[in-house]
Amino acid sequence: MTSAKPHGATADRYVMYVYGVAHAPRRHQSAPLQLEGLVPATPVQPLVHGNLMAFVSAVPASQFGPSEFRSALNDAAWLKDRILAHEKVLEGLRSSYDVVPFRFGTIYLDSAKASNALARHRAALCLALERIRDASEWGVKLYCDQDTLRRQIETESVSVRQLRDKLGQAAPGARFFLQKNYAKALDGETAAMIASAVERIRQSLDSCACESAEIKVQSAAVHGRPTEMVMNAAYLVAEGALAKFRQTIAALQEQFAAHGFNHELTGPWPPYHFVSVRQEGIADAATPDQ
Amino acid sequence: MQPRLINSDQLALSELLDRALNKGVVLWGDATISVAGVDLIYVGLKVLLASVDTAERLRRDARSTAQAGTGAAE
Numbered sequence: 001m002t003s004a005k006p007h008g009a010t011a012d013r014y015v016m017y018v019y020g021v022a023h024a025p026r027r028h029q030s031a032p033l034q035l036e037g038l039v040p041a042t043p044v045q046p047l048v049h050g051n052l053m054a055f056v057s058a059v060p061a062s063q064f065g066p067s068e069f070r071s072a073l074n075d076a077a078w079l080k081d082r083i084l085a086h087e088k089v090l091e092g093l094r095s096s097y098d099v100v101p102f103r104f105g106t107i108y109l110d111s112a113k114a115s116n117a118l119a120r121h122r123a124a125l126c127l128a129l130e131r132i133r134d135a136s137e138w139g140v141k142l143y144c145d146q147d148t149l150r151r152q153i154e155t156e157s158v159s160v161r162q163l164r165d166k167l168g169q170a171a172p173g174a175r176f177f178l179q180k181n182y183a184k185a186l187d188g189e190t191a192a193m194i195a196s197a198v199e200r201i202r203q204s205l206d207s208c209a210c211e212s213a214e215i216k217v218q219s220a221a222v223h224g225r226p227t228e229m230v231m232n233a234a235y236l237v238a239e240g241a242l243a244k245f246r247q248t249i250a251a252l253q254e255q256f257a258a259h260g261f262n263h264e265l266t267g268p269w270p271p272y273h274f275v276s277v278r279q280e281g282i283a284d285a286a287t288p289d290q
Numbered sequence: 291m292q293p294r295l296i297n298s299d300q301l302a303l304s305e306l307l308d309r310a311l312n313k314g315v316v317l318w319g320d321a322t323i324s325v326a327g328v329d330l331i332y333v334g335l336k337v338l339l340a341s342v343d344t345a346e347r348l349r350r351d352a353r354s355t356a357q358a359g360t361g362a363a364e
Contacts, residue, residue, distance in 0.1 A: 021315070080303070101313035117317045128315065139305055164349035222304050248315050266302060276316075287314055 013061035016108040019044065019089045019126050020270070021118065022097040024053035025106075037091045038085045039063065047111055049118040052125055056114060057095060080169055080222055090270040094136070100128045100271035114214060128275045135210055136240045136258050138267035140249065141223075142231035144194055148260030153189045155258060160185050198231045208244045209235040213273040227262065235275040 017038055035044040039055030047054040063072055063127075073079055088102045093099050108114040118125065153160055163182045168179050206212055215232040223229055237245045246265075253263045 010332075083306065087306055101310075101314045103316050104310040105311075106315075106317070121317050125315075157327055218304060266305055269305075269309060270314075272313035275314065 013065070013210050014058040014110075015064050016047075016111050016114045017059045017064060018047075018084060018106045018108065018114055019052050019055045019057075019059045019104050020031075020093070020099040020101045021052055022093070022099045023129055024048045024051050024281060033088055033093070036043070036085070037089065038082055044089055047118075049115045050122065052118050052122060054118055055089065055099065056111070056112060057089075059107075069105070069107065076172055079098065087270070092272070093188065094268070098129060098133050098135075099103050099270060100132060101106035102274050103272075116153070132236065132274055133239075133272040135236050135271065135274075136242075136268035137271040138209075138235045138237050138265060139215075139269060140205060140231070140235060140290075141229055141264040141266075142198065142216075142227060142229040143223075143262045144197075144230045145227045145262070147192060147194060148189055150186060152195045153186060153193065153258060157189050160189060193259070194230050197256055197259065201231065201256070201263075202233070204248050204252055205245070206237060208241050208248050209237050210241075211274055213237040215273070227260075230261075231242075234269075236271055236274045 033044045033046065033055070037044050039061055042054050042057040042122065043061050044057055047056045060267055062068060070229050083104050089226045090099060090101050154164070156162070160182070163178070167175065167182050202212070213234045213236075217229045217232045219227075220228070235245070249263055249265055253261075256263075
């Protein structure tokens with residue numbers, strides 16, 4: 001087992017921060033990982049246990065101890081940098097290992113306790129590793145410019161056009177209800193168009209991905225765009241299928257752009273959405289809003 | 291393939307938060323000391339971090355506007 005203390009550690013206490021888990025190489029590689037950890041001077045180290053290897057940093061208890069970490073979480077700027085560092089470590093490992101990513105903030109009191117956790121969950125971790133082998137996560141968000149879509153429906157939908165013609169010829173007394181009917185029909189057709197576009201896009205993407213996961217659509221306050229987010233999903237895509245996945249997105253974009261739809265692809269991400277190793281009996285927390 | 295985050299100026303922080311704070315492996319147990327805390331404050335964190343992100347973007351924009359202003363004056 002690798003010693004987990006940084007060189008030249010003083011009397012400071014350290015706790016074990018875990019970034020993720022991979023299969024241990026058959027032959028032990030003593031070459032350092034050369035990755036900056038969560039805070040300066042906490043390099044990422046392998047913690048080998050049987051055929052598994054956790055990537056860990058010994059981090060100072062003065063910041064990451066149970067109560068210290070809890071109060072540190074209130075410092076948004078500090079926290080943001082730590083979350084980015086967590087992600088950078090996982091992205092840095094990507095080229096060499098298939099890594100099952102751990103949720104931000106997984107900390108053990110010492111390396112023995114971290115090893116125990118690997119031992120206890122070995123079977124589930126091996127299944128998780130099998131699931132994500134040679135694959136990475138991609139995020140696809142779909143935005144819809146409803147003005148564009150509505151204008152199109154107004155000119156192309158027969159039923160909406162008929163209602164508008166009726167409205168144009170109506171006596172003043174009848175206009176109120178016809179106006180309501182017209183607005184309702186337009187809303188209905190717009191929603192139906194969006195639903196059918198999302199359905200078709202999902203089907204196309206599912207056909208070239210290993211798995212997909214739905215993510216809650218973000219409100220405008222979060223995504224900060226003038227158009228509405230109508231789909232947010234994660235896809236687990238095998239290395240060999242990536243070119244096809246990208247081509248499919250490009251083709252969908254071309255097909256749906258005229259209707260006001262816009263795709264956004266991000267990745268590769270660590271496969272956060274396609275791993276879920278939890279201790280028995282604890283359900284997945286409901287996804288909070290936003 | 292290039293790592294996405296390291297070479298990208300425009301990290302969608304909200305996307306990262308959806309993942310790193312809400313997904314990923316959780317090995318509950320007495321040895322884990324802080325994950326539950328992260329879970330509980332997830333929503334608050336997102337709001338807080340989004341505001342940090344916005345503030346930084348505003349500062350950056352202000353800086354580049356100031357630089358553009360200086361450039362024009364020279």
